[in-house]
Amino acid sequence: MREGKIMKQIEVMKDLLADNKKLAKANRERLNSKVIFTINLLGSPGAGKTTLLERIIRQLKDEIQIAVIEGDLYTANDAERIEKEGVDVIQLNTKGICHLEANMIREAVAKLNLNKVDLLVIENVGNLVCTASYQLGEDIKITVLSVTEGSDKPIKYPLIFQNSEVVILNKLDLLKHTDFSMVKFNRDIKALREDIKVFEVSCTINQGIGELIDYLKQQVAERKFSNEPN
Amino acid sequence: MREGKIMKQIEVMKDLLADNKKLAKANRERLNSKVIFTINLLGSPGAGKTTLLERIIRQLKDEIQIAVIEGDLYTANDAERIEKEGVDVIQLNTKGICHLEANMIREAVAKLNLNKVDLLVIENVGNLVCTASYQLGEDIKITVLSVTEGSDKPIKYPLIFQNSEVVILNKLDLLKHTDFSMVKFNRDIKALREDIKVFEVSCTINQGIGELIDYLKQQVAERKFSNEPN
Numbered sequence: 118m119r120e121g122k123i124m125k126q127i128e129v130m131k132d133l134l135a136d137n138k139k140l141a142k143a144n145r146e147r148l149n150s151k152v153i154f155t156i157n158l159l160g161s162p163g164a165g166k167t168t169l170l171e172r173i174i175r176q177l178k179d180e181i182q183i184a185v186i187e188g189d190l191y192t193a194n195d196a197e198r199i200e201k202e203g204v205d206v207i208q209l210n211t212k213g214i215c216h217l218e219a220n221m222i223r224e225a226v227a228k229l230n231l232n233k234v235d236l237l238v239i240e241n242v243g244n245l246v247c248t249a250s251y252q253l254g255e256d257i258k259i260t261v262l263s264v265t266e267g268s269d270k271p272i273k274y275p276l277i278f279q280n281s282e283v284v285i286l287n288k289l290d291l292l293k294h295t296d297f298s299m300v301k302f303n304r305d306i307k308a309l310r311e312d313i314k315v316f317e318v319s320c321t322i323n324q325g326i327g328e329l330i331d332y333l334k335q336q337v338a339e340r341k342f343s344n345e346p347n
Numbered sequence: 348m349r350e351g352k353i354m355k356q357i358e359v360m361k362d363l364l365a366d367n368k369k370l371a372k373a374n375r376e377r378l379n380s381k382v383i384f385t386i387n388l389l390g391s392p393g394a395g396k397t398t399l400l401e402r403i404i405r406q407l408k409d410e411i412q413i414a415v416i417e418g419d420l421y422t423a424n425d426a427e428r429i430e431k432e433g434v435d436v437i438q439l440n441t442k443g444i445c446h447l448e449a450n451m452i453r454e455a456v457a458k459l460n461l462n463k464v465d466l467l468v469i470e471n472v473g474n475l476v477c478t479a480s481y482q483l484g485e486d487i488k489i490t491v492l493s494v495t496e497g498s499d500k501p502i503k504y505p506l507i508f509q510n511s512e513v514v515i516l517n518k519l520d521l522l523k524h525t526d527f528s529m530v531k532f533n534r535d536i537k538a539l540r541e542d543i544k545v546f547e548v549s550c551t552i553n554q555g556i557g558e559l560i561d562y563l564k565q566q567v568a569e570r571k572f573s574n575e576p577n
Contacts, residue, residue: 161391245392246472
């Protein structure tokens, strides 16, 4: 009896993920056709995703047209913070669901003027587990980990790091107050994904943000360039 | 078509939660019949749950018989840390599932000698969202939040705090390096649950652990007392 129920649940879950993948592909095609570079920004609650995004916007918005989709369970707190930075922002409230899904992104994208976007950042719900399984239509996933969370986290939550092109190690100014091991972190993260790109940053003391900005500029420029007529 | 699938998913989810609730009730009855005080220990990855648990065990194990169930996605890292403290520990690997469920706890409990347990601590998967919806058979939920995660977290992740009898505000030694607002935190947490008990602690500088230990001793003693024959 219970066995049957579990099988049914697994089937529904598979179905849901397959649906999501199809919708994500459609989102990606739509965004790519508009030459938009799209980031799925991931991390635990409190890793520093929104603060980092504020910094990125401040340094990039005069050169690059940015839009943001903010995923939260209930509040609009983060969207209000981003709105103050003077870029377009769409709030998505999942009403308790622990991750964003591609159908939510489709609806949010429909509200944006895509002709005025070069870089789209989707800030996901704070969650190192569930968010890793749902593609949204992004070009890359960036996972933010703060040093105060501990250097054991890549090994304990491997999927999200394996699925991420970039990891931002944040709150580096607090490193000296923690037992975070850079050696362990770097070894484990490379073991999970050899080609992962790591940026070590601190928003508080403005460290490493420049390298991250340069990387993002380059990604946006590469897309523009490869889409120009010969 | 899609509408139909979503309805089916909602039905399965409801079914799963109803099943879980029944199993949790059976777990609680079994544990209560053995006069065991059971804690569901919750928090984000890196909030400091395992370190806190190590401290609690060191200070309590000579007076109180403790057992631990460690929930992790894949690794046995935390269980190995707890084993070193000299108490019984059962490792549960969810293999990617983002929360513990009551059926997993039933299996783990079957492996423990319940006659030798006064206090059972179930350390859940690091996750502020999904873990909040699954009862395991616990007497109380304790959520650990570290100050480095930010004082906006109770409002952004309300369910887990509403469902928790106790919140432990951890890493207090780092407070001066953050913009965490104690005023906002205390106001928001009381608005979510008026009778919530807050312990402010730091494992690094050994602050506030005594009060927490006293509270746990009292909870265990109350259960023993209320179960003694008149």
